[in-house]
Amino acid sequence: MRPTDPPRTYRVKSFGCQMNVYDGERMAELLGAQGMTAAGEGDKADLVVLNTCHIREKATEKVYSDIGRIVKDWDRDDGSSPMIAVAGCVAQAEGEEIMARAPSVKVVVGPQAYHRLPEMVAEAAAGRRATETDMPAEAKFAALPRRRKTGPSAFLTIQEGCDKFCTYCVVPYTRGAELSRPFADLVDEARLLVEGGAREITLLGQNVNAWAGEDAKGRAVGLAGLAEALAGLADLKRIRYTTSHPADMDEALIAAHGTNAKLMPFLHLPVQAGSDRVLKAMNRSHTADGYLKLLERFRAARPDIALSGDFIVGFPGETDAEFEDTLRLIDAVGYAQAFSFKYSARPGTPAASMDGQVPASVMDERLQRLQAALGRDQLAFNKASVGKTCEVLVERKGKHPGQWLGKSPWLQSVHFTGEAAIGDLVLVELVEAGPNSLSARLAPRDQA
Numbered sequence: 001m002r003p004t005d006p007p008r009t010y011r012v013k014s015f016g017c018q019m020n021v022y023d024g025e026r027m028a029e030l031l032g033a034q035g036m037t038a039a040g041e042g043d044k045a046d047l048v049v050l051n052t053c054h055i056r057e058k059a060t061e062k063v064y065s066d067i068g069r070i071v072k073d074w075d076r077d078d079g080s081s082p083m084i085a086v087a088g089c090v091a092q093a094e095g096e097e098i099m100a101r102a103p104s105v106k107v108v109v110g111p112q113a114y115h116r117l118p119e120m121v122a123e124a125a126a127g128r129r130a131t132e133t134d135m136p137a138e139a140k141f142a143a144l145p146r147r148r149k150t151g152p153s154a155f156l157t158i159q160e161g162c163d164k165f166c167t168y169c170v171v172p173y174t175r176g177a178e179l180s181r182p183f184a185d186l187v188d189e190a191r192l193l194v195e196g197g198a199r200e201i202t203l204l205g206q207n208v209n210a211w212a213g214e215d216a217k218g219r220a221v222g223l224a225g226l227a228e229a230l231a232g233l234a235d236l237k238r239i240r241y242t243t244s245h246p247a248d249m250d251e252a253l254i255a256a257h258g259t260n261a262k263l264m265p266f267l268h269l270p271v272q273a274g275s276d277r278v279l280k281a282m283n284r285s286h287t288a289d290g291y292l293k294l295l296e297r298f299r300a301a302r303p304d305i306a307l308s309g310d311f312i313v314g315f316p317g318e319t320d321a322e323f324e325d326t327l328r329l330i331d332a333v334g335y336a337q338a339f340s341f342k343y344s345a346r347p348g349t350p351a352a353s354m355d356g357q358v359p360a361s362v363m364d365e366r367l368q369r370l371q372a373a374l375g376r377d378q379l380a381f382n383k384a385s386v387g388k389t390c391e392v393l394v395e396r397k398g399k400h401p402g403q404w405l406g407k408s409p410w411l412q413s414v415h416f417t418g419e420a421a422i423g424d425l426v427l428v429e430l431v432e433a434g435p436n437s438l439s440a441r442l443a444p445r446d447q448a
């Protein structure tokens with residue numbers, strides 16, 4: 001391919017959160033609709049879309065090293081060069097800087113503008129570098145092609161953006177204000193996903209439980225109402241949602257965990273820290289105790305619910321004693337899994353200029369202790385599952401002949417050997433637990 005030839009093959013590489021994974025799938029569909037084909041594994045693509053994440057400094061640095069690697073690996077001796085497009089949250093936050101620093105980048109497109117990717121690629125092929133970082137997300141979804149075939153577990157973005165402005169976080173700046181997609185569009189897209197093979201749908205949003213809309217009868221509904229409507233799709237067997245914010249929880253969603261049988265017993269509810277002073281400085285709008293009380297209500301509605309969270313260690317000013325509060329909160333909850341991060345100062349966020357930035361060595365030590373506690377609880381949760389009979393949604397083949405991999409209702413990875421196919425919901429007995437997965441054997445159907 002010469003620089004002026006329109007690209008024929010593409011590769012989309014997504015980093016960061018599940019919403020970026022969803023966006024990456026939609027970009028691939030857009031390029032496919034233009035007649036481009038996905039580059040095979042190991043093949044060099046004419047167009048590489050880097051769908052980037054800005055959340056921590058490391059994530060951002062990765063973009064520049066990836067650009068360097070793509071250019072270096074392009075060893076066609078016809079004088080051509082690869083076309084690189086940078087999409088996602090780094091594009092939104094640092095688009096101009098990327099254009100200035102990386103001449104091989106021909107397209108910069110923000111997360112709310114990627115429906116324009118095909119025309120921007122065409123412009124770039126005609127020799128004009130193209131940038132689009134406008135924020136009107138409304139236009140985007142309407143302009144995307146219809147969904148096609150998917151795997152058994154699919155993502156569906158229902159809500160975008162964030163109005164919470166936690167003092168450490170870039171998302172309100174990279175994704176813009178909170179916006180809910182319309183109810184009818186979501187039911188339509190879910191139906192297409194199910195027709196395309198999805199048996200499980202994970203509803204996505206930066207604040208997914210802030211989703212609000214009007215149902216077919218014009219009644220105001222929240223996430224619980226949407227999940228109820230989706231449960232009406234016969235071939236859809238499981239509904240999940242992520243990520244929730246404690247401030248947007250309502251009684252209807254809590255109750256739905258007890259009444260909507262397709263809503264899986266799993267809740268990812270980030271807390272970030274266990275000290276009320278730190279939570280306040282983070283602008284989290286909840287206390288540690290308020291968070292724990294919320295979890296109690298979920299457990300009352302669905303006693304077997306598995307809990308997950310996000311944590312940041314070393315927020316500016318965090319003392320040893322305040323860090324201990326986080327460990328105490330972890331002990332009180334007993335998480336089934338969790339994500340934890342060292343605080344990363346992000347340009348333009350209020351926390352970046354706060355006093356008391358914590359030294360890296362202290363953050364390292366805190367993260368290690370935190371992860372030890374979380375790892376201990378995750379293993380304990382998995383071990384407590386041994387002996388249970390449950391359904392597993394088969395997602396792919398395992399490494400060994402006849403082996404299958406899938407997920408339990410509690411989002412644990414489960415492997416088993418036997419008669420099954422991708423997309424099946426099979427009944428298994430969990431027989432052995434490790435820190436990150438469980439082994440199982442097929443259970444006779446009449447045990448259900």
Ligand code: SAH
Pocket residue numbers: 055056162168169170171205206207243244245270272310311312341342343344345346
């Ligand atoms: N909207 C979601 C997820 C946001 S990003 C929420 O509010 O929970 C995912 C996680 O990244 C956050 O929950 C937080 O734990 C972490 N994170 C965000 N900004 C960070 C920063 N500057 N440094 C370290 N971790 C960060």
Ligand code: SF4
Pocket residue numbers: 162163164165166169170171172206207245
């Ligand atoms: Fe970031 Fe806070 Fe919004 Fe989550 S709620 S995206 S952590 S600002």
Ligand code: F3S
Pocket residue numbers: 015016017018019020052053054055088089170171174175
């Ligand atoms: Fe990263 Fe943007 Fe998601 S910053 S975590 S890709 S919303």
